[in-house]
Amino acid sequence: MHAVMKRVYRAAPRVCLEILPFxxxxxxxxxRGEVDFVVIPDTNLIDGHPSQHLFADEFCCVAWRGSRQIGRSISLGRYLQLGHITAQLGSIHGVSFDERALVQLGYKRRIEVIAPNFTAMAAMVIGTDRIATMHRRLAVIFARNFPLKLLRAPVRIPAFREALQWPASFHLDPALVWLREIITDVAAEVDRTPAKQMKVG
Structure with a gap:
């Protein structure tokens, strides 16, 4: 959202935006039209309202750089033995995307901490031998600011696809059409950089 905020500020510095947590x-x-947009996984889209694809991402593992129990790579067995930190973003998400995928593959993690958001999830691995599984692009950003190391996930989790959705009654609102174009333009720039090209592990 940072890139969206910068672009909105440059184009219309007096516009006020309120970003709500899930x-x-x-x-x-x-x-009810109480929000203008929702950024949501495409698996959770709400019937009856228009939406647009934003970007796709893959998953990787995040661990504290100082951990002596977690090296540069991780086996599936070790991954399942470690304590995990995950995020719960409101009931609309329910079980996280990666947890659902792992359960479908027959794997069960030992979840020890449930964080309120991805930033907290990344911060909570610091100083521990716990591990977190998150979107690769987000993990790369966190690794620039926190003492974290990124590892390839030992099991293939399907790509995560994020979408923008808005109330059908707002579809032609000129101000929201303008903002929607900014959001989708920024997302398209993100989507043009494949997650596979980001260095992990």
Missing amino acids: GDRVDDQLQ
Whole structure:
């Protein structure tokens, strides 16, 4: 969202934006037009409202750089033995995307901490031998600011696809069409850099 904020500021510095955390009422808020947009996995799109693809990403593992229990790579057996930190972003998500994928593959992790968001999830591995599984592009950003190391996930988790959704009643609102174009333009730039080209491990 940082790139979106910069572009909006440059184009219209007096525009005010409110960014809300995910909660348990996202479905109702969208239905009632209480929010202008929702950024949401395409597996959780809400029926009856338009949407647009933003970008796709892959998953990697994140660990504290100082951990002596976690090296430059990790086996599936070790991955399942370690304590995990995951994020819960409101009931609309329910079980996280990666957790659902792992369960479908027959794997069960030992989740020891549930964080309220991805930033907290990354910070909470610091000083521990726990591990987190998150979107690769986000992990790369966190690794620039926190003492983290990134590792290839030992199991293939399907790509994660993020979408933008908005109330059908707002579809032709000129101001929101303008903002939607900015969001999708920024996302297209992100999507043009394949996650596979980012250095991990």
